[in-house]
Amino acid sequence: MEKEYYKLLSQKYKNVGEVTSEIINLEAILNLPKGTEHYLTDLHGEYHAFRHLVKTASGNLKIKIDELFGEILSIEEKHNFSKLIFYPEKILENLELSKKDKEHWYKISIKRILALFKLVSSKYTRSKVRKTLPSEYAYILEEFLTLNSKDFNKEEYYSQILSTIIELDIADDFIIKSVNLIQQLAVDKLHILGDIYDRGPEPHKIMDSLINHHNCDIQWGNHDILWIGASKGHLPCVANVLRISLRYSNLKVLEEGYGINLLPLGRFAIETYGDDPCTEFLPIANSMELFNDKEQYVRGQMHKAITIIQFKLEAKVISERPEFNMEKRMLLDKINFEKGTILLNEKEYKLTSNNFPTIDPKDPYKLTDREEEIIKKIGKYFKKSDKLKRHARFFFSNGSIYLKYNNQLMFHGCIPMDLDGNYKSFTIDGKNYNGKKLMDKFEELARKAYFKGDKRELDWLWYMWTGEYSPLFGKEDMKTFERYFIKEKETHKEIKNPYYKLRENEEIILKLMKHFDVTEDNGHIINGHTPVLTKKGELPMRAGNKLLVIDGGLSKAYQKTTGTAGYTLIYNSYGLRLASHEPFTTLEKAIEDSHEIISVIQLVDKAKRKKVKDTDTGIKLIKNLKELRVLLKLYREGHLISSK
Structure with a gap:
């Protein structure tokens, strides 16, 4: 052999x-030298904030500019050059100079761009760099790569190349393509630790960007797995996706992003809940002011309609899958429709609304004919969306439930544990799984569900969104009904898996690292899913700096609570750097204040300079x-x- x-x-x-x-x-x-890795998590559909982090490499490019130009350029000159590197199209579009001044600006800017290009490409072989070069400028860029500051014989040669680029009126195009190349070479590999989807308006644009990225991977989040299930037409997943999108007024992703027709749901909601103020279901996202009262009202009606449909669909799965052990989430049969109350844990609570025209008290989980017709129709729209299909498949070609790469263990949620720090076991098809084996089994189930596609297999995708033993969810229950219909906050509390407290303990984290064959020397666990409450004194570095929690998060809804716009991580040949970010408001402000969006860059772990042989x-x-x-x-x- x-x-x-x-x-x-x-x-x-x-x-x-x-x-x-x-x-x-x-x-x-x-x-x-080892290539630079960039870690982001919990993007929540915030496309522009995500693009800013990618363009700037979370401050890594700014460091390169400082290294290169040090005292040569003033702070203002470096800031202006940074803006050109991050947003070349916008800067060139707004350039207002005389012809003579513009020519001078082009020459200076291109020389600086080429110097930065030479620096960021120095980590790679000439062959690898050559493969990335835009074909129309490959010859020119290769020539400049070989430029030596002492090569006096070629000074005029290089100067003439610059002059000709300007004369031929291709300077803008040359700058844009060279800058895009710099952004690409600044990061060798991009890691996304889940939840590309959720409440933000443009996750579809993030997915397009990732598909076009030169080298990225994804560790699935619970919102991602929900959308994967919806892409296969699994109706409980479809209903949840619709509910969340309506809750935050983010219909753009459905209608424009994936071509999902919501008119059948809209008509049904108006007819069914025409006299219902649907107060609990009015959009709560920051984008509310973009809609008039009537539009908000209609969206509230649609929101309530799909929520009731969701409860019925989920109850069917729960009753058909006793191994999920989720019977306590079947709540519609606990309602006293005459009194407008519900009995939970032997305590009676008044409901905020008692208008349930589609619920039969004698058979509360039965869909009406109209409800069934509408959800099946919308489910087909999800299945037929080619773009959604392409995005869902990318999660499998470039993603996994966890990843161990260069001695860093990455996952979105948790490793289910009990209070004593033991791995919790879950029975699947008569066999117990825990720890790494449970993670591997859930990934196997997800892949089988997506590619085999029958309903029973697809139920697992829904379970991974909301089930107690799902490493993507990490809580006992999802209290959706209680949050809508009961005022008492005590009923809203979702108990997290003990992992989230135990992970503060270095001993537990070292145990986990060993379980996944991550060595203690320069090894870490990198985690997302739970916002870092900076305002309350929480830190992203925990357990003796062996655990890094980098969800801050990008979602605007969290920023008042967290006090930041999240944390990202850079791992280059010198070690790990943690970057803290200020909120991203508008593109214009990001361009102007690009040096301030990244507020703190902190060294987590400095090591002897790593080379490719150490990876x-x-x-x-x-x-x-x-x-x-x-x-x-x-x-x-x-x-x-x-x-x-």
């Missing part, structure tokens, strides 16, 4: 020269090198014959 393998390998490297050339190449690559990629390359050295020996000893 081994001999056959090397015969196959010899077809790729046909002679001693090709083998030695590749050995030299790989040895050189192993000694390059997961390096491990693979070292294995390749060993095989190549064996192949070289086989050639030299005559066991394999070289070909020309």
